[in-house]
Amino acid sequence: xxxAAPAAAAMGLENVTCAFAARGGGDQGRYIAxxxxxxxxxxGEFVSxxxxxxxxxxxxxxxxxxxxxxxxxxxxxxxxxxxxxxxRAGYMFQSDALMPWRNTLDNVTxxxxxxxxxxxxxxxNAREWLKRVGLAGFEDRYPHQLSGxxxxxxxxxxxxxxxxxxxxxxxxxxxxxxxTRQLMxxxxxxxxxxxxxxxxxxxxxxxxxxxxxxxxIVLSAGPETHPIGEFAIDLARPRDVAEIRMQRRFTEIxxxxxxxxxxxxxxxxxxxxx
Amino acid sequence: xxxxxxxxxxxxxxxxxxxxxxxxxxxxxxxxxxxxxVLAPFFFGRPLKVLQVIWVWFSSGKIYPHLAITLLETILAxxxxxxxxxxxxxxxxxxxxxxxLADPYIxxxxxxxxxxxxxxxxxxxxxxxxxxxALGVTLVxxxxxxxxxxxxxxxxxxVLANARMLGASKxxxxxxxxxxxxxxxxxxxLHTSVGMAFVGAVVGEYLGSAKGVGYLILQAEGVFDxxxxxxxxxxxxxxALLLDYIVTRIETRLxxxxxxxxxxxxM
Numbered sequence: 001x002x003x004a005a006p007a008a009a010a011m012g013l014e015n016v017t018c019a020f021a022a023r024g025g026g027d028q029g030r031y032i033a034x035x036x037x038x039x040x041x042x043x044g045e046f047v048s049x050x051x052x053x054x055x056x057x058x059x060x061x062x063x064x065x066x067x068x069x070x071x072x073x074x075x076x077x078x079x080x081x082x083x084x085x086x087x088r089a090g091y092m093f094q095s096d097a098l099m100p101w102r103n104t105l106d107n108v109t110x111x112x113x114x115x116x117x118x119x120x121x122x123x124x125n126a127r128e129w130l131k132r133v134g135l136a137g138f139e140d141r142y143p144h145q146l147s148g149x150x151x152x153x154x155x156x157x158x159x160x161x162x163x164x165x166x167x168x169x170x171x172x173x174x175x176x177x178x179x180t181r182q183l184m185x186x187x188x189x190x191x192x193x194x195x196x197x198x199x200x201x202x203x204x205x206x207x208x209x210x211x212x213x214x215x216x217i218v219l220s221a222g223p224e225t226h227p228i229g230e231f232a233i234d235l236a237r238p239r240d241v242a243e244i245r246m247q248r249r250f251t252e253i254x255x256x257x258x259x260x261x262x263x264x265x266x267x268x269x270x271x272x273x274x
Numbered sequence: 275x276x277x278x279x280x281x282x283x284x285x286x287x288x289x290x291x292x293x294x295x296x297x298x299x300x301x302x303x304x305x306x307x308x309x310x311x312v313l314a315p316f317f318f319g320r321p322l323k324v325l326q327v328i329w330v331w332f333s334s335g336k337i338y339p340h341l342a343i344t345l346l347e348t349i350l351a352x353x354x355x356x357x358x359x360x361x362x363x364x365x366x367x368x369x370x371x372x373x374x375l376a377d378p379y380i381x382x383x384x385x386x387x388x389x390x391x392x393x394x395x396x397x398x399x400x401x402x403x404x405x406x407x408a409l410g411v412t413l414v415x416x417x418x419x420x421x422x423x424x425x426x427x428x429x430x431x432x433v434l435a436n437a438r439m440l441g442a443s444k445x446x447x448x449x450x451x452x453x454x455x456x457x458x459x460x461x462x463x464l465h466t467s468v469g470m471a472f473v474g475a476v477v478g479e480y481l482g483s484a485k486g487v488g489y490l491i492l493q494a495e496g497v498f499d500x501x502x503x504x505x506x507x508x509x510x511x512x513x514a515l516l517l518d519y520i521v522t523r524i525e526t527r528l529x530x531x532x533x534x535x536x537x538x539x540x541m
Contacts, residue, residue: 067435085438097436101454101531110450111440144533162440 009040009079010198011064011089011166016073018059033059035224036073039217041166044196048209050261051219052268057202058094061170064200065091077166090164092155092172098143104130104154105139111162129157133187149180153187160191167192167199174203185212185241193238206261210253211241218260221268229260319500327505337509343486347403347475348517351410352468356460358411359418364448364456367426380419388412392481401483410474417467418460425459426452461528464521472514487513 016037019030033056041047051057062068063075066086075082077089098107105126112122130136133153143151152172159167173181189212192199203209209216210233218229235249244250305321307313331337366373366380392409399405429451437451460467479488487510494502 065439067438085441087441089439091436091439093432093436095432097430097432099433099437099451099454100533101458103531110437110442114437114441114443114446114450142531144531158436158440 009076010043010045011200012038012040012076012079013060013064014038014074014076016060016063016070016075018056018063018068019071032224033222034063034070035226037226038073039227041198041200043165043198045215046192046199046201046213047215047217048201048203048213049217049219050203050206050209050257051225052221052261052265053204054272055219055222055264055268056225057204057219058170061091061168061200061202064166065089065168067091086166086168088164089166089168090159090162092152092159092167092169094171094174096143096151096155098151098154098158100143102142103139104135104141104143104146107143107154108157108161111158115162125161126157129161130154132191133157149176149184152176152184156188156191165197167197167201169199169201171203173208174205181208182242188212189237189239189241206254206257207245208241210235210250210257211239211244216257218257218264221264221271228264229257231257315500316498317500319504323501324505324508327502328508331505331509337487337490340485340487340490341509341513343403344472344475344479344488344513347406347410347478347486348468348471350403350407351474352414352471354407355411355414355471356418356467359415360422360456360460362415363419363422364426364452367423367456368448368452380416384416384420389477392478395478396482406475406478406483406486409478410471413470413474414467417463417470421459421463422456425456428459429455458529458532461525464525465518468517468521469514472517476510 016034017032018034019032022029022031037060039047039049049057049060059068063070064082064086066075066082066084066089075086077086099110102110105123108126108129109117109119109122112125113119127136127139130139133156135150135153135157138146138150143154146154155172173184176184185208201209201212206216213233216231216233217227218231219225220228231253233253235244235247235253301321304313304318308315308318308320366376388409391412392405395405395408399408434447434451437447442450475486476488479486480492483489483492487506491503491506494500494506
């Protein structure tokens with residue numbers, strides 16, 4: 001399935017374990033969110049990670065981003081151990097991450113400004129990206145004046161303008177309604193196919209994972225989350241996320257992954273009720 | 275949440291008219307009560323006399339230097355207090371150790387009734403502008419300080435993480451994330467802090483000075499000229515309303531990015 005040799009991997013996690021101080025502190029000691037997890041993403045590969053809610057998916061992504069140092073194990077970027085922020089990655093957050101005091105255009109130029117580009121030089125580039133995500137004419141709007149879907153587009157432009165090699169996405173479309181969501185998924189696939197970045201996409205939505213990815217990794221329910229299955233998605237590209245769901249092959253893959261995921265979802269549900 | 279009651283549907287013109295009428299009625303009542311001697315004019319003043327004093331002040335131009343001094347003190351107290359509050363607020367909010375160290379002292383100083391410092395400032399800085407500014411600064415500082423502190427602590431962790439992922443250095447985080455967030459809190463407390471600067475200036479003048487509207491009131495009180503005292507109070511009130519109006523204009527300009535509860539755009 002994953003035939004990629006370690007050298008070709010754009011991004012990798014090696015035996016990552018993340019332990020947090022238990023909420024109550026004291027005797028219970030530590031809460032182990034993720035245990036001994038390894039995964040790799042080849043250059044240009046779109047990998048999704050699915051798992052029940054609260055299983056530590058975001059924790060893994062934060063380790064890959066360098067926002068969180070793992071308790072043990074390490075993250076590798078092109079084979080080099082990561083320390084500090086992963087500068088070759090772009091991160092798209094689940095909740096709103098735009099700066100509310102900056103308008104759309106200024107939010108998109110922010111990354112370039114941080115890297116020392118003069119504002120005036122960044123503006124044409126940012127306009128170009130806003131056009132590409134379908135927001136031409138919205139340059140002067142502030143985040144609160146945009147709809148949820150539009151804010152996600154701004155976040156996408158904000159991330160892609162820096163041309164990161166690796167995209168880390170944390171359930172980026174989970175807050176959107178189903179129609180907007182499918183539109184955004186198609187747009188993401190279109191943008192991605194233009195220059196094939198490596199993507200690590202976190203979601204709890206199995207259909208979303210299958211329709212977007214080359215490979216789907218299934219995580220167990222927390223605590224001590226670890227991968228329990230890996231599936232190559234051999235559906236032809238380019239794909240239309242709304243139509244691909246009707247295909248027989250899609251249903252077969254869905255069925256196969258769901259067999260693995262189902263018991264974990266039930267486990268996670270039982271835990272959340274306790 | 276607008277209720278469909280009668281007074282909610284009153285038109286703007288009608289409202290302004292009723293407000294003016296209310297003022298007129300209150301003035302009329304005051305006039306009648308003092309003229310008939312029900313209220314002693316010595317203690318309550320005479321409305322016509324009060325208006326006359328105000329008229330003379332403005333027509334002779336006698337009031338302008340005093341107003342200018344009071345305004346200068348207000349602006350200086352506001353500027354210095356805000357800058358200090360912003361600087362120290364940012365510093366303490368971003369350095370947990372310093373914040374823990376300073377915490378009891380900040381609380382103590384905030385709890386202390388600061389008007390009581392006026393005599394000390396008068397001794398330190400004399401009866402001029404500086405002592406009033408110092409008093410105003412102690413009032414403004416804490417408002418701005420607490421707002422900045424809150425502003426920094428309420429920066430969304432996601433916005434912060436996003437900026438870091440976009441490549442912001444520590445310095446850039448301060449400039450592009452913490453500072454805008456903190457200043458937005460400062461702006462939202464603009465009404466209170468400008469008002470406090472004004473209070474500092476006037477109270478300072480009243481407690482000892484040689485110029486300013488507070489000084490005029492102090493002088494008149496010394497000779498039991500209650501009409502002039504009331505005239506001074508009126509002038510200060512109108513002046514404070516004017517300041518508040520200017521602040522509102524500045525605020526709407528600077529906080530365009532702030533979401534309002536329900537916003538539709540004019541076609």
